[in-house]
Amino acid sequence: MVEAREARPREQQGAAQASQLVTEHGKTSISNQVVAKIAGTAAREISGVHELVGTGAGGTIAGLAQRVTGGPSATQGVSVEVGEREAAIDLSMTVDYGVSIPQLADAVRRNVMDRVQATCGLAVKEVNIDVTDIYLPEEQASEQRRVE
Amino acid sequence: MEAHGARSDVAIARAIREAVRRVPGVAEIGAGPRVVAATYGPGERVEGVVVRRDAEHVDLEVHVAAVYAPSLSLPALAEAVRRAAREQAEALGARPVRRVDVAFDDLHMDGGGRR
Numbered sequence: 001m002v003e004a005r006e007a008r009p010r011e012q013q014g015a016a017q018a019s020q021l022v023t024e025h026g027k028t029s030i031s032n033q034v035v036a037k038i039a040g041t042a043a044r045e046i047s048g049v050h051e052l053v054g055t056g057a058g059g060t061i062a063g064l065a066q067r068v069t070g071g072p073s074a075t076q077g078v079s080v081e082v083g084e085r086e087a088a089i090d091l092s093m094t095v096d097y098g099v100s101i102p103q104l105a106d107a108v109r110r111n112v113m114d115r116v117q118a119t120c121g122l123a124v125k126e127v128n129i130d131v132t133d134i135y136l137p138e139e140q141a142s143e144q145r146r147v148e
Numbered sequence: 149m150e151a152h153g154a155r156s157d158v159a160i161a162r163a164i165r166e167a168v169r170r171v172p173g174v175a176e177i178g179a180g181p182r183v184v185a186a187t188y189g190p191g192e193r194v195e196g197v198v199v200r201r202d203a204e205h206v207d208l209e210v211h212v213a214a215v216y217a218p219s220l221s222l223p224a225l226a227e228a229v230r231r232a233a234r235e236q237a238e239a240l241g242a243r244p245v246r247r248v249d250v251a252f253d254d255l256h257m258d259g260g261g262r263r
Binding site for chain 2 (some may be wrong): 023025027029121
């Protein structure tokens with residue numbers, strides 16, 4: 001197995017490392033990209049999560065590109081660190097106006113932990129949630145006009 | 149070098165690739181952003197499957213992209229992949245298989261066009 005892989009582009013950062021589930025008949029490794037897709041999907045399932053967004057300039061550009069091209073990538077706004085048997089996950093998201101952020105964050109955290117555990121067999125040590133913005137319907141409408 | 153009567157490593161890798169591809173839940177073999185794992189032979193290269201042999205054992209490595217489903221269990225899928233790979237290798241004379249390493253490089257999200 002080739003362990004030394006090249007560095008990846010920014011949004012996929014961390015995907016180079018893989019977790020390993022070791023059995024006597026061989027090991028199973030799960031790439032960070034796989035864990036990130038599962039975590040991102042689990043987070044989006046919770047009603048009140050508007051979208052997962054990348055942070056920083058990359059995220060802003062990705063967000064714009066997303067509005068233009070439609071459709072987010074499954075790992076956007078998700079960063080994952082996977083060890084041998086456990087994972088730590090950072091999520092960056094916008095939420096709908098009017099939700100209780102602490103309650104929403106709890107629900108997201110629980111769903112992400114459950115899904116990653118069930119799907120990958122990895123214990124999730126922590127899920128850190130960064131709420132970067134609140135989605136206001138009228139704001140979206142005016143942005144739409146600007147893009148057009 | 150090769151065990152008597154055994155097929156070439158590339159032929160074995162090709163057979164494993166076909167068998168693993170048919171395992172339910174497997175999207176493709178050798179997928180993922182940067183798979184360099186392959187079995188090399190004259191005029192041919194089988195990506196995503198590595199066959200390693202020494203005097204006594206055969207070790208295999210398979211790189212897989214899985215299909216996402218809410219009920220997906222990667223450890224269970226890994227076992228199914230492991231079984232399929234082992235059966236193919238042993239049927240073609242590459243035995244005993246000691247270990248089958250399974251790497252999930254990517255996950256295909258169903259529907260919606262999300263990657």
